[in-house]
Amino acid sequence: MAPRLVVITISLWMLAGCQSASTRDSASGSVETQTVLQSRASAETNERSLEPESAGPSATLSFRAMLRDENRNHVLEQGEQMTLEVEITNHGPAPVSDLEIRYSGKGRIAEQFTQPLRVAALSAGERTRLVATAKAPPVKQVEQGELTVELVSGDHIQIPSPKTFMVAVRPGSADQIEVLSVDVDQIPNKPRGTGQPQAIGIAIGIGNYRDAGQAGGRYAVHDAEITAAYWRTVVGVPASQLKLLTGRRALRDDFVDTFETWLPQQVKPGSLVYLYVSGKASVHPTTGAVELAPYDALPSSTERHYPLRRLHAALARLPIERALVFLELSLEPSSGGLAQNPSPPRWETPDLTAHSGKIVQVIGNQALQEAHDYPLGRHGLFTYHLLKGLAGGADLKKDGRVSLGELCRYVKEQVQDVARTEFGNQQEPTCRPSPADDALAQVVLTRLK
The missing domain is CATH 3.40.50.1460 (Rossmann fold)
Structure with a gap:
Protein backbone atom coordinates (compact mmCIF):
# COMPACT_ATOMS: atom_id res chain seq x y z
CA MET A 1 0.00 0.00 0.00
CA ALA A 2 1.31 3.44 -0.83
CA PRO A 3 2.36 5.53 2.14
CA ARG A 4 -0.22 7.89 3.53
CA LEU A 5 0.64 11.49 4.13
CA VAL A 6 -0.14 12.69 7.61
CA VAL A 7 -0.36 16.55 7.73
CA ILE A 8 0.43 19.52 5.71
CA THR A 9 -0.76 23.00 6.34
CA ILE A 10 0.50 24.61 3.21
CA SER A 11 -0.77 27.41 1.00
CA LEU A 12 -2.03 29.86 3.55
CA TRP A 13 -0.92 33.36 4.46
CA MET A 14 0.30 33.55 8.02
CA LEU A 15 -0.99 37.12 8.16
CA ALA A 16 -4.18 37.76 6.21
CA GLY A 17 -5.26 40.58 3.98
CA CYS A 18 -2.80 40.28 1.07
CA GLN A 19 -3.06 38.73 -2.35
CA SER A 20 -0.47 36.03 -3.01
CA ALA A 21 2.43 36.84 -5.30
CA SER A 22 2.00 35.48 -8.80
CA THR A 23 5.72 35.35 -9.55
CA ARG A 24 7.34 31.94 -9.84
CA ASP A 25 10.98 31.03 -10.41
CA SER A 26 11.89 27.50 -11.33
CA ALA A 27 15.54 27.73 -10.33
CA SER A 28 16.21 26.05 -7.00
CA GLY A 29 17.06 28.54 -4.29
CA SER A 30 16.45 31.60 -6.52
CA VAL A 31 15.10 34.83 -5.09
CA GLU A 32 13.01 37.59 -6.62
CA THR A 33 12.48 40.91 -4.84
CA GLN A 34 9.63 43.25 -5.62
CA THR A 35 9.14 46.54 -3.77
CA VAL A 36 5.80 48.28 -3.35
CA LEU A 37 5.58 51.77 -1.86
CA GLN A 38 2.54 52.83 0.11
CA SER A 39 1.66 55.61 2.51
CA ARG A 40 1.90 55.08 6.22
CA ALA A 41 -1.78 55.92 6.54
CA SER A 42 -2.72 52.92 4.42
CA ALA A 43 -0.23 50.53 5.96
CA GLU A 44 -1.74 47.52 7.62
CA THR A 45 -2.00 47.76 11.36
CA ASN A 46 -3.37 44.38 12.32
CA GLU A 47 -0.14 42.95 13.75
CA ARG A 48 0.08 44.11 17.33
CA SER A 49 1.83 42.29 20.10
CA LEU A 50 0.02 41.45 23.31
CA GLU A 51 3.35 41.46 25.07
CA PRO A 52 4.88 44.63 26.46
CA GLU A 53 6.56 46.70 23.77
CA SER A 54 10.08 47.92 24.23
CA ALA A 55 10.40 51.59 25.00
CA GLY A 56 10.54 53.90 22.00
CA PRO A 57 10.85 51.54 19.01
CA SER A 58 12.21 53.31 15.94
CA ALA A 59 10.02 51.25 13.61
CA THR A 60 7.31 48.61 13.68
CA LEU A 61 7.44 45.78 11.18
CA SER A 62 4.98 43.12 10.13
CA PHE A 63 5.58 40.22 7.82
CA ARG A 64 3.60 37.47 6.16
CA ALA A 65 4.82 34.14 4.91
CA MET A 66 3.22 31.56 2.65
CA LEU A 67 4.54 28.18 1.52
CA ARG A 68 3.12 26.71 -1.69
CA ASP A 69 3.55 23.37 -3.40
CA GLU A 70 3.86 23.36 -7.18
CA ASN A 71 0.73 21.42 -8.09
CA ARG A 72 -1.38 23.01 -5.34
CA ASN A 73 -2.63 19.70 -3.94
CA HIS A 74 -1.34 20.60 -0.46
CA VAL A 75 1.12 17.71 -0.60
CA LEU A 76 4.89 17.79 -1.09
CA GLU A 77 6.43 15.06 -3.23
CA GLN A 78 10.20 14.63 -3.49
CA GLY A 79 11.62 16.86 -6.19
CA GLU A 80 8.52 19.06 -6.33
CA GLN A 81 9.11 22.80 -6.40
CA MET A 82 8.32 24.67 -3.20
CA THR A 83 7.70 28.40 -3.25
CA LEU A 84 8.09 30.56 -0.16
CA GLU A 85 6.61 34.03 -0.39
CA VAL A 86 7.42 36.62 2.25
CA GLU A 87 6.12 40.16 2.53
CA ILE A 88 7.55 42.73 4.97
CA THR A 89 5.95 46.09 5.79
CA ASN A 90 7.56 48.96 7.70
CA HIS A 91 4.74 50.74 9.52
CA GLY A 92 7.12 53.55 10.47
CA PRO A 93 7.98 56.04 11.73
CA ALA A 94 11.64 55.52 10.73
CA PRO A 95 13.50 53.61 8.03
CA VAL A 96 15.12 50.26 8.81
CA SER A 97 18.08 48.49 7.25
CA ASP A 98 19.91 45.17 7.28
CA LEU A 99 16.82 42.96 7.53
CA GLU A 100 17.11 39.22 6.99
CA ILE A 101 14.71 36.31 6.59
CA ARG A 102 16.14 33.13 8.10
CA TYR A 103 14.90 29.55 8.06
CA SER A 104 15.06 26.80 10.63
CA GLY A 105 13.03 23.80 11.69
CA LYS A 106 12.87 20.05 11.91
CA GLY A 107 13.60 17.80 8.97
CA ARG A 108 15.36 18.89 5.78
CA ILE A 109 12.94 21.49 4.41
CA ALA A 110 14.78 24.57 5.71
CA GLU A 111 18.14 23.54 4.27
CA GLN A 112 16.72 23.39 0.74
CA PHE A 113 16.34 27.18 0.64
CA THR A 114 19.27 29.55 0.15
CA GLN A 115 19.50 31.70 3.23
CA PRO A 116 19.33 34.28 4.44
CA LEU A 117 17.11 36.48 2.28
CA ARG A 118 18.34 40.03 2.71
CA VAL A 119 16.56 43.37 2.44
CA ALA A 120 18.93 46.34 2.15
CA ALA A 121 16.54 48.97 3.53
CA LEU A 122 12.86 49.80 4.01
CA SER A 123 11.60 53.36 4.26
CA ALA A 124 8.72 54.27 6.55
CA GLY A 125 5.51 53.02 4.95
CA GLU A 126 7.36 50.82 2.46
CA ARG A 127 6.60 47.19 1.70
CA THR A 128 8.80 44.61 0.03
CA ARG A 129 7.95 41.15 -1.25
CA LEU A 130 10.43 38.29 -1.55
CA VAL A 131 9.93 35.03 -3.40
CA ALA A 132 12.27 32.04 -2.94
CA THR A 133 12.00 28.61 -4.54
CA ALA A 134 13.57 25.24 -3.84
CA LYS A 135 13.02 21.54 -4.46
CA ALA A 136 11.51 19.17 -1.92
CA PRO A 137 14.24 16.79 -0.69
CA PRO A 138 14.38 13.12 -1.76
CA VAL A 139 12.87 10.72 0.78
CA LYS A 140 12.39 6.96 1.03
CA GLN A 141 9.25 7.22 3.12
CA VAL A 142 6.96 9.92 4.40
CA GLU A 143 8.93 12.37 6.52
CA GLN A 144 7.40 14.94 8.85
CA GLY A 145 9.06 18.26 9.56
CA GLU A 146 8.69 21.95 10.30
CA LEU A 147 9.75 25.10 8.51
CA THR A 148 10.09 28.21 10.67
CA VAL A 149 10.48 31.57 8.92
CA GLU A 150 11.91 34.35 11.07
CA LEU A 151 12.51 38.06 10.48
CA VAL A 152 15.80 39.26 11.99
CA SER A 153 17.21 42.76 12.42
CA GLY A 154 20.00 44.32 14.40
CA ASP A 155 18.14 47.62 14.74
CA HIS A 156 16.05 48.65 17.74
CA ILE A 157 12.68 47.74 16.25
CA GLN A 158 9.66 45.66 17.10
CA ILE A 159 10.05 42.27 15.40
CA PRO A 160 6.93 40.18 14.71
CA SER A 161 6.82 36.56 15.77
CA PRO A 162 8.20 33.77 13.53
CA LYS A 163 5.87 31.78 11.27
CA THR A 164 5.98 27.98 11.45
CA PHE A 165 4.65 25.52 8.85
CA MET A 166 4.04 21.85 9.59
CA VAL A 167 5.11 20.00 6.44
CA ALA A 168 5.61 16.46 5.25
CA VAL A 169 7.30 15.02 2.17
CA ARG A 170 6.39 11.73 0.56
CA PRO A 171 8.40 9.67 -1.97
CA GLY A 172 5.89 10.07 -4.80
CA SER A 173 2.23 10.32 -5.67
CA ALA A 174 -0.22 8.05 -3.90
CA ASP A 175 -3.84 7.15 -4.49
CA GLN A 176 -4.92 8.26 -1.04
CA ILE A 177 -3.96 11.29 0.93
CA GLU A 178 -5.08 11.68 4.52
CA VAL A 179 -4.71 15.02 6.27
CA LEU A 180 -4.54 14.60 10.04
CA SER A 181 -3.49 16.94 12.82
CA VAL A 182 -0.55 14.78 13.82
Missing part, protein backbone atom coordinates in the same frame (compact mmCIF):
# COMPACT_ATOMS: atom_id res chain seq x y z
CA ASP A 183 1.28 17.87 14.92
CA VAL A 184 -1.10 18.50 17.83
CA ASP A 185 -2.72 15.08 18.28
CA GLN A 186 0.60 13.39 18.86
CA ILE A 187 0.68 14.08 22.59
CA PRO A 188 4.10 15.45 23.58
CA ASN A 189 6.04 13.71 26.32
CA LYS A 190 6.27 15.49 29.65
CA PRO A 191 9.80 16.86 30.07
CA ARG A 192 11.55 15.48 33.12
CA GLY A 193 11.12 17.63 36.20
CA THR A 194 8.42 19.89 34.73
CA GLY A 195 5.41 18.58 36.66
CA GLN A 196 3.15 20.88 38.65
CA PRO A 197 2.01 18.78 41.63
CA GLN A 198 -0.39 21.45 42.89
CA ALA A 199 -1.99 22.21 39.52
CA ILE A 200 -5.59 21.22 38.73
CA GLY A 201 -6.89 20.71 35.19
CA ILE A 202 -10.45 20.71 33.85
CA ALA A 203 -11.47 20.18 30.22
CA ILE A 204 -15.08 20.37 29.00
CA GLY A 205 -16.28 19.66 25.46
CA ILE A 206 -19.89 19.61 24.23
CA GLY A 207 -20.46 18.93 20.54
CA ASN A 208 -24.10 17.81 20.60
CA TYR A 209 -26.85 18.76 23.02
CA ARG A 210 -29.73 16.86 24.53
CA ASP A 211 -32.10 19.11 22.61
CA ALA A 212 -31.71 18.05 18.98
CA GLY A 213 -32.30 21.62 17.84
CA GLN A 214 -28.89 22.67 19.13
CA ALA A 215 -25.50 21.87 17.70
CA GLY A 216 -22.09 22.66 19.07
CA GLY A 217 -18.65 22.57 17.55
CA ARG A 218 -17.86 19.67 15.25
CA TYR A 219 -14.67 18.86 17.16
CA ALA A 220 -15.66 20.01 20.66
CA VAL A 221 -15.39 16.60 22.35
CA HIS A 222 -12.11 15.80 20.64
CA ASP A 223 -10.85 19.28 21.55
CA ALA A 224 -11.52 18.63 25.23
CA GLU A 225 -9.98 15.15 25.19
CA ILE A 226 -6.73 16.32 23.61
CA THR A 227 -6.60 19.42 25.82
CA ALA A 228 -6.97 17.22 28.92
CA ALA A 229 -4.03 15.17 27.65
CA TYR A 230 -2.01 18.37 27.25
CA TRP A 231 -2.89 19.42 30.81
CA ARG A 232 -1.41 16.09 31.96
CA THR A 233 1.71 16.05 29.76
CA VAL A 234 2.81 19.47 28.54
CA VAL A 235 1.48 21.40 31.56
CA GLY A 236 2.23 18.67 34.11
CA VAL A 237 -1.10 18.36 35.96
CA PRO A 238 -1.26 15.13 38.01
CA ALA A 239 -3.76 12.63 36.61
CA SER A 240 -5.53 12.49 39.98
CA GLN A 241 -6.25 16.23 39.74
CA LEU A 242 -7.58 16.20 36.21
CA LYS A 243 -11.27 16.18 35.26
CA LEU A 244 -12.78 15.68 31.80
CA LEU A 245 -16.45 16.39 31.05
CA THR A 246 -17.88 15.66 27.61
CA GLY A 247 -21.33 15.24 26.12
CA ARG A 248 -23.85 13.76 28.51
CA ARG A 249 -21.39 13.98 31.37
CA ALA A 250 -21.41 17.77 31.05
CA LEU A 251 -24.86 18.54 32.49
CA ARG A 252 -25.53 21.75 34.38
CA ASP A 253 -25.35 19.79 37.65
CA ASP A 254 -21.91 18.57 36.56
CA PHE A 255 -20.81 22.18 36.07
CA VAL A 256 -22.03 23.08 39.55
CA ASP A 257 -20.42 20.04 41.15
CA THR A 258 -17.10 20.50 39.33
CA PHE A 259 -16.63 24.21 39.96
CA GLU A 260 -18.25 24.52 43.37
CA THR A 261 -17.58 21.17 45.10
CA TRP A 262 -14.88 19.10 43.38
CA LEU A 263 -12.49 21.95 42.57
CA PRO A 264 -12.43 23.46 46.10
CA GLN A 265 -11.54 20.01 47.43
CA GLN A 266 -8.52 19.79 45.11
CA VAL A 267 -6.90 23.18 45.53
CA LYS A 268 -4.26 24.17 48.03
CA PRO A 269 -2.90 27.63 48.78
CA GLY A 270 -0.96 28.75 45.73
CA SER A 271 -2.46 26.19 43.32
CA LEU A 272 -2.82 26.85 39.61
CA VAL A 273 -6.07 25.97 37.81
CA TYR A 274 -6.18 25.23 34.07
CA LEU A 275 -9.75 25.29 32.72
CA TYR A 276 -10.81 24.68 29.12
CA VAL A 277 -14.36 24.82 27.72
CA SER A 278 -15.46 24.11 24.13
CA GLY A 279 -19.11 24.48 23.22
CA LYS A 280 -21.75 27.20 23.10
CA ALA A 281 -22.71 30.21 25.18
CA SER A 282 -25.55 32.71 25.15
CA VAL A 283 -25.13 36.45 25.40
CA HIS A 284 -27.82 38.60 27.02
CA PRO A 285 -28.98 41.03 24.30
CA THR A 286 -28.99 44.09 26.58
CA THR A 287 -26.39 43.43 29.29
CA GLY A 288 -23.95 41.30 27.29
CA ALA A 289 -23.73 38.78 30.15
CA VAL A 290 -22.23 35.48 28.95
CA GLU A 291 -23.70 32.15 30.08
CA LEU A 292 -22.18 28.76 29.27
CA ALA A 293 -24.49 26.13 27.76
CA PRO A 294 -24.20 22.67 29.41
CA TYR A 295 -25.36 19.53 27.62
CA ASP A 296 -28.92 19.89 28.98
CA ALA A 297 -29.28 23.59 28.13
CA LEU A 298 -32.53 24.60 26.48
CA PRO A 299 -32.63 26.75 23.33
CA SER A 300 -35.74 28.58 24.55
CA SER A 301 -34.39 29.53 27.98
CA THR A 302 -31.19 30.21 29.90
CA GLU A 303 -32.55 28.54 33.02
CA ARG A 304 -30.15 25.63 32.69
CA HIS A 305 -27.15 27.72 31.61
CA TYR A 306 -24.14 28.34 33.84
CA PRO A 307 -23.31 32.06 34.02
CA LEU A 308 -19.72 33.14 33.45
CA ARG A 309 -20.18 35.45 36.43
CA ARG A 310 -20.92 32.43 38.63
CA LEU A 311 -17.79 30.69 37.36
CA HIS A 312 -15.64 33.72 38.13
CA ALA A 313 -17.14 33.96 41.61
CA ALA A 314 -16.35 30.29 42.28
CA LEU A 315 -12.75 30.75 41.15
CA ALA A 316 -12.32 33.97 43.13
CA ARG A 317 -13.25 32.20 46.37
CA LEU A 318 -10.41 29.69 45.99
CA PRO A 319 -7.03 30.20 47.72
CA ILE A 320 -5.24 29.80 44.39
CA GLU A 321 -2.43 31.73 42.79
CA ARG A 322 -4.11 31.92 39.41
CA ALA A 323 -6.84 30.39 37.24
CA LEU A 324 -6.25 30.26 33.49
CA VAL A 325 -9.54 29.94 31.62
CA PHE A 326 -9.48 28.97 27.92
CA LEU A 327 -12.79 29.35 26.08
CA GLU A 328 -13.62 28.02 22.59
CA LEU A 329 -17.23 29.19 22.35
CA SER A 330 -19.80 29.85 19.66
CA LEU A 331 -21.76 32.87 20.85
CA GLU A 332 -25.37 33.80 20.13
CA PRO A 333 -27.92 36.16 21.72
CA SER A 334 -30.11 34.49 24.33
CA SER A 335 -33.64 33.75 23.15
CA GLY A 336 -36.43 36.16 23.82
CA GLY A 337 -34.17 39.19 23.68
CA LEU A 338 -33.85 42.05 21.26
CA ALA A 339 -33.55 40.94 17.66
CA GLN A 340 -31.57 43.98 16.51
CA ASN A 341 -28.32 45.52 17.75
CA PRO A 342 -27.65 43.04 20.57
CA SER A 343 -25.01 43.96 23.11
CA PRO A 344 -21.54 42.48 22.54
CA PRO A 345 -20.32 39.83 25.01
CA ARG A 346 -19.18 41.22 28.36
CA TRP A 347 -16.25 39.15 29.59
CA GLU A 348 -15.47 41.25 32.62
CA THR A 349 -17.39 40.53 35.81
CA PRO A 350 -17.10 42.03 39.33
CA ASP A 351 -14.93 39.15 40.55
CA LEU A 352 -12.63 39.35 37.55
CA THR A 353 -12.13 43.07 38.16
CA ALA A 354 -11.73 42.73 41.93
CA HIS A 355 -9.11 39.99 41.60
CA SER A 356 -7.01 41.36 38.76
CA GLY A 357 -4.52 38.79 37.53
CA LYS A 358 -5.97 35.97 39.63
CA ILE A 359 -8.38 34.95 36.85
CA VAL A 360 -7.04 35.18 33.30
CA GLN A 361 -9.20 34.37 30.28
CA VAL A 362 -7.88 33.40 26.87
CA ILE A 363 -10.96 33.64 24.68
CA GLY A 364 -11.03 32.19 21.18
CA ASN A 365 -13.86 34.33 19.84
CA GLN A 366 -14.96 37.60 21.39
CA ALA A 367 -17.77 38.45 18.94
CA LEU A 368 -21.35 37.25 18.47
CA GLN A 369 -20.71 34.46 15.97
CA GLU A 370 -19.89 30.80 15.68
CA ALA A 371 -16.34 29.77 16.41
CA HIS A 372 -14.70 28.32 13.31
CA ASP A 373 -14.03 24.62 12.98
CA TYR A 374 -10.71 23.88 11.31
CA PRO A 375 -11.05 20.70 9.22
CA LEU A 376 -7.38 20.67 8.18
CA GLY A 377 -6.39 20.52 11.83
CA ARG A 378 -9.32 18.36 12.98
CA HIS A 379 -9.95 20.78 15.85
CA GLY A 380 -11.65 24.05 16.52
CA LEU A 381 -9.56 26.81 14.95
CA PHE A 382 -8.72 28.40 18.32
CA THR A 383 -8.01 25.07 20.02
CA TYR A 384 -5.71 23.90 17.25
CA HIS A 385 -3.46 26.93 17.64
CA LEU A 386 -3.79 26.90 21.43
CA LEU A 387 -2.42 23.36 21.56
CA LYS A 388 0.22 24.09 18.99
CA GLY A 389 1.28 27.15 20.96
CA LEU A 390 1.47 25.29 24.28
CA ALA A 391 3.57 22.55 22.68
CA GLY A 392 6.19 25.07 21.60
CA GLY A 393 4.81 27.02 18.67
CA ALA A 394 4.42 30.08 20.91
CA ASP A 395 7.97 29.87 22.25
CA LEU A 396 8.91 33.06 20.43
CA LYS A 397 12.10 33.61 22.44
CA LYS A 398 13.28 30.03 21.83
CA ASP A 399 14.15 29.62 25.49
CA GLY A 400 12.24 26.38 26.04
CA ARG A 401 9.33 28.08 27.80
CA VAL A 402 5.92 29.37 26.72
CA SER A 403 4.79 32.44 28.62
CA LEU A 404 1.28 33.87 28.85
CA GLY A 405 2.30 36.89 26.80
CA GLU A 406 3.81 34.69 24.09
CA LEU A 407 0.77 32.42 23.97
CA CYS A 408 -1.70 35.31 23.74
CA ARG A 409 0.24 36.92 20.94
CA TYR A 410 0.73 33.68 19.03
CA VAL A 411 -2.89 32.48 19.23
CA LYS A 412 -4.33 35.86 18.30
CA GLU A 413 -2.11 36.21 15.24
CA GLN A 414 -2.60 32.67 13.98
CA VAL A 415 -6.39 32.50 14.45
CA GLN A 416 -6.96 35.90 12.84
CA ASP A 417 -4.73 34.97 9.90
CA VAL A 418 -6.40 31.65 9.14
CA ALA A 419 -9.95 32.97 9.69
CA ARG A 420 -9.41 35.68 7.11
CA THR A 421 -7.53 33.63 4.55
CA GLU A 422 -9.39 30.32 4.83
CA PHE A 423 -12.89 31.48 5.79
CA GLY A 424 -12.98 35.07 4.58
CA ASN A 425 -14.18 36.59 7.83
CA GLN A 426 -13.17 37.54 11.34
CA GLN A 427 -12.40 35.53 14.43
CA GLU A 428 -10.40 37.48 16.95
CA PRO A 429 -9.14 35.89 20.16
CA THR A 430 -8.51 38.06 23.19
CA CYS A 431 -6.85 37.80 26.59
CA ARG A 432 -8.68 39.32 29.56
CA PRO A 433 -6.99 41.00 31.25
CA SER A 434 -4.42 41.67 28.57
CA PRO A 435 -0.92 40.77 29.75
CA ALA A 436 0.13 44.40 29.46
CA ASP A 437 2.61 44.33 32.32
CA ASP A 438 5.80 42.34 32.65
CA ALA A 439 4.62 40.33 35.67
CA LEU A 440 1.57 38.88 33.94
CA ALA A 441 3.13 38.56 30.49
CA GLN A 442 6.04 36.53 31.86
CA VAL A 443 3.89 33.93 33.66
CA VAL A 444 5.25 30.60 32.40
CA LEU A 445 2.58 28.15 31.23
CA THR A 446 4.71 25.30 29.89
CA ARG A 447 8.36 24.29 30.06
CA LEU A 448 9.55 22.36 27.04
CA LYS A 449 12.88 21.18 28.38
